[in-house]
Ligand SMILES: NC(=O)c1ccc[n+]([C@@H]2O[C@H](COP(=O)([O-])OP(=O)(O)OC[C@H]3O[C@@H](n4cnc5c(N)ncnc54)[C@H](O)[C@@H]3O)[C@@H](O)[C@H]2O)c1
Ligand SMILES: O=C(O)C(=O)C[C@@H](O)[C@H](O)[C@H](O)COP(=O)(O)O
């Protein structure tokens with residue numbers, strides 16, 4: 001078992017990473033002071049529930065917890081205000097009070113939504129993250145919780161940190177291959193913003209990662225969570241440094257919104273966005289090697305690295321203007337200056353962004 005800490009003073013919390021951790025969940029709940037006198041509510045989706053809900057519920061009940069489970073439909077469209085309202089209704093009916101906890105069992109969709117339920121129910125109750133996707137090495141750490149609006153991704157949300165993160169790597173073995181690849185996109189991102197050696201490692205071990213080798217996954221997720229924990233510990237509410245975790249997201253979030261949240265997976269959109277950012281960086285003088293290695297590594301992991309032809313560049317440009325990263329009349333981009341190093345720029349000519357998107361689209365036509 002590996003352990004990391006998100007260091008936020010009195011709100012610090014651990015990330016436990018290991019195999020079989022869900023089968024001992026109640027001892028972690030107890031250790032972290034989750035009340036047995038108030039009911040708790042597990043939020044998960046139908047696909048994850050089929051694999052992991054019954055054993056988790058049995059384990060927690062055997063440990064003396066009163067458990068209510070809420071099951072939402074799988075998919076990004078569940079990250080909505082309507083679903084938030086439904087879950088608040090379920091929490092009230094199940095008798096959750098201010099000492100109750102919300103338990104997120106799932107990937108980033110469940111985690112972001114459940115975290116926002118916890119942040120808003122009775123103005124904030126405890127929550128626990130039980131991530132079950134590779135991507136959730138990112139989403140379960142750091143306390144960004146949110147739902148989407150049709151016009152913009154994650155635009156209604158809060159910062160609300162979990163009590164602890166319990167990452168059972170056994171759960172990853174049932175992930176569909178497309179979800180494995182999408183999750184690895186954010187793993188590579190953590191290397192691209194912070195650790196060049198780790199990017200080399202990801203490139204070299206791409207096949208091991210895709211094959212879900214326990215050793216490779218354990219190492220990569222510990223590294224990825226480690227970068228995230230260090231960054232969040234220094235800048236919890238994104239006053240500065242934390243924005244680097246947004247590499248690839250200016251373009252990526254716009255693509256997700258334009259696609260209606262049900263076509264491109266988050267990790268796929270971010271992959272295209274990271275290639276776009278590396279291309280944009282070349283216009284500011286970054287060496288072409290940065291663009292080439294970014295694209296090569298993501299492609300080796302089976303991720304999209306061009307903009308599908310059907311995307312309308314005007315619509316993508318306009319979606320970018322609704323993002324949180326658009327402020328005071330300018331777009332904010334995280335641009336790589338070397339592998340493992342990025343800078344935050346607010347002086348991006350809009351025409352350059354358009355050119356990059358057109359180039360990425362042209363590459364799709366040429367494939
Ligand atoms: N809060 C943050 O800091 C943060 C960071 C990154 C991404 N996100 C958000 O995370 C979301 C994407 O998360 P995701 O990729 O985990 O998506 P997801 O939660 O939709 O899970 C992906 C798919 O895999 C299925 N699944 C999950 N675990 C499984 C398992 N163990 N076995 C079999 N199937 C399983 C789910 O049912 C779903 O269909 C996006 O909404 C993104 O915006 C948030
Ligand atoms: O934790 C962060 O900070 C991130 O930016 C991580 C991103 O991978 C994640 O997709 C996040 O939800 C994006 O945040 P947003 O504030 O741009 O919505």
Ligand SMILES: [Zn+2]
Nearest residue numbers: 186249266270
């Ligand atoms: Zn992301």
